[in-house]
Amino acid sequence: MKCRSPCARIEVKSSIFAICPFVIFLGWVGSLTSWHTKRITTNALVLIGYCVGNFAGPFVWKKQYQPRNHVPWALIAACNFVSALLLLTLRFMLARENHRRDSSSHDETYDDVFVTHVNPDGTTQEKKVDKAFLDLTDLQNKDFRFIL
Secondary structure (H helix, E strand, O other), rough: OOOOOHHHHHHHHHHHHHHHHHHHHHHHHHOOOOHHHHHHHHHHHHHHHHHHHHHHHHOOOOOOHHHOOOOHHHHHHHHHHHHHHHHHHHHHHHHHHHHHHHHHOOOOOOOOEEEEEEOOOOOOEEEEOOOOEEEOOOOOOOOOHHHH
């Protein structure tokens, strides 16, 4: 069966490009942030935006735009194009930040962190805390590199 509608042909040909920016962004959300609270908040904001978009999307498909639905298809294409541009911009910004961090000297601020622990007998003991357990944000931890 031959597809006669130009919108349907565009939809079939561009369906892979429509989905890719969102999937890439979902993969990046967890790996671009460090610090547990920041990662959870970022994931929540992305999913809230996704839910709002899914809620508002059906309201674009109005009877007045039928039978070709040019306005909704144009809106979908524009959103996908903008999201792809934003992802490329984000990628170049993060690559520049990685390069800046690679060229800067080592930051020893959080290398020697100790926690004082009071034993049951009243003596105190200092324990060194590894940098991974300090729960630093990606801005505080200069050894953090963004995954591209």
